[in-house]
C-alpha cells in the first residue's frame with residue numbers, strides 16, 4: 001500500500017523520500033508513506049486555516065451528517081481497515097476490529113454531542129446589562145498520535161474537533177500511518193470539504209516544530225509518551241497553544257481478599273494482555289492481598305499459559321508481536337531486572353526475536369518489589385508482576401506512589417472498601433471490577449505526569465471549544 005499525505009483535498013507524495021512501514025509479525029514491508037517535513041506541515045496548516053471560517057459556521061446538524069457518513073463507511077470497511085492495522089502494528093485481528101468499532105463509536109457519539117454545545121445566560125448585577133456565555137470552536141487543531149491505537153487515538157481527537165467546528169491536521173505515528181491513510185480516504189468519501197481535514201506523514205520532530213510554532217494553529221492534541229509530551233509543551237509555550245496531552249501511565253491493579261478471584265483474573269488478563277500489554281492504560285503492577293496470593297497467582301498463571309501467541313492475522317491468536325526491536329528489548333530488560341532482584345517467573349519470561357519479528361511470551365512474575373523497573377516504568381509488554389500487601393491503606397499508598405496518574409484498577413465486592421479505594425486513588429480513570437473501562441462517552445485522561453485534559457465524553461468536546469463571554473449594556 002502506498003500511503004500519501006492528504007492536504008487541501010489532494011493526495012500528495014511530497015517530502016524527502018519515503019518511510020517503509022514494516023509488519024512486526026513477519027518482518028515484511030507492508031507499504032510506504034512519504035517522509036514529509038516542514039513544507040508539508042505548513043501547507044496542511046494553511047489549508048486548515050483557509051477552510052476554518054466557512055466550516056466553523058456550518059451547523060452542527062450538517063457536521064453531524066458528514067460525521068455519520070464517515071462512521072458508516074468505517075463500519076462497512078472495518079474488516080479491511082482492521083487488516084491493515086494488524087499488518088502494520090501486530091495486534092490480533094479481533095482486537096483491530098474492536099478498535100475500528102471503538103473509533104466509529106467516537107465518531108457517532110460526537111456527531112450527536114456536537115448538537116449539544118450550549119452556552120448560557122447569567123443574571124447581571126446591574127439593570128440594563130445582559131451576560132451571555134457562548135461556546136465557539138477553538139480553530140485549527142493539530143494532532144499527533146502514537147502507534148499502539150492507530151485508529152482510535154486519531155478518531156477520538158478528530159471526531160470531537162470536527163463536531164465542534166474546528167479544522168484538523170493529523171500526524172499519525174511513523175510505525176502505523178497506513179491505517180490513518182485508509183481512514184482519511186473514507187473521510188474524503190464521506191464528503192468533508194477540502195482543507196477541513198488534512199494529514200501529513202513523516203518526520204515527527206520537523207512536523208512537530210511547525211505544529212507548535214505556526215501562528216495559525218490554536219490547539220495541539222497529543223497522545224504519546226510523557227517525555228515527548230513535556231517537549232511539546234515547552235515548544236507550545238511560544239504560541240501559547242491550547243493543549244490536550246494524553247501521556248504515559250503506570251497502572252496499578254489491586255486485588256482485595258474478598259474479590260471474586262475468577263473475575264479478577266479475567267479483568268487482569270483483559271487489562272494486562274490486551275494489545276500484548278502495549279497500552280497506556282495497561283495494568284503494570286498487580287498488588288494482591290497476602291491471604292489470596294497463592295490462589296490468584298496460580299489462576300493468573302493458568303490463564304496466561306492459555307493465551308495463544310502468533311501472527312495477529314492467524315485464527316485464534318490473542319497475543320501478537322511487540323511493535324519493534326526497541327519494544328522487545330525493553331520488555332526483556334524489565335524481566336531480567338525483576339529476576340535479578342528476586343522475582344520468580346511463573347510462566348513466560350522469554351520470547352523470540354528473529355527476522356525482524358518480535359514475539360514475547362505472556363509472563364507472570366511473583367515476589368515483585370518496589371525496586372524493580374517493572375514496578376516503576378511502563379513495560380509496554382505482556383508482563384504481569386505480582387506483589388503482596390496487607391491492608392487497604394497500604395495498597396492505596398503503593399498504588400499512588402508514582403509520578404503517573406492515568407488508569408488504576410481494583411477488585412473487591414465490598415462497597416465500603418471499594419468506595420474508599422476509588423476515592424483515594426490519584427488516577428483519572430478507575431476500573432472497579434472492570435479491566436476495560438474505556439468508552440466513547442466517558443472522559444479519558446490522566447492526572448499528574450499522565451497529562452492534561454480529557455478525551456471522550458462531554459469533556460472531550462469541551463476540549464475543542466473556547467468560552468466567550470459577551471457583556472451587553474442595553
Ligand code: ADP
Nearest residue numbers: 144145146172173174204205208223224225228
Ligand atoms: P510512543 O512511545 O507511544 O511511540 P512517542 O511519544 O515516542 O510515544 O510518540 C508518540 C507520537 O509522537 C508519535 O507520532 C511520534 O512520531 C511523535 N513524536 C515523537 N517525537 C516527537 C517530537 N519531537 N515532536 C513531535 N512529535 C513527536
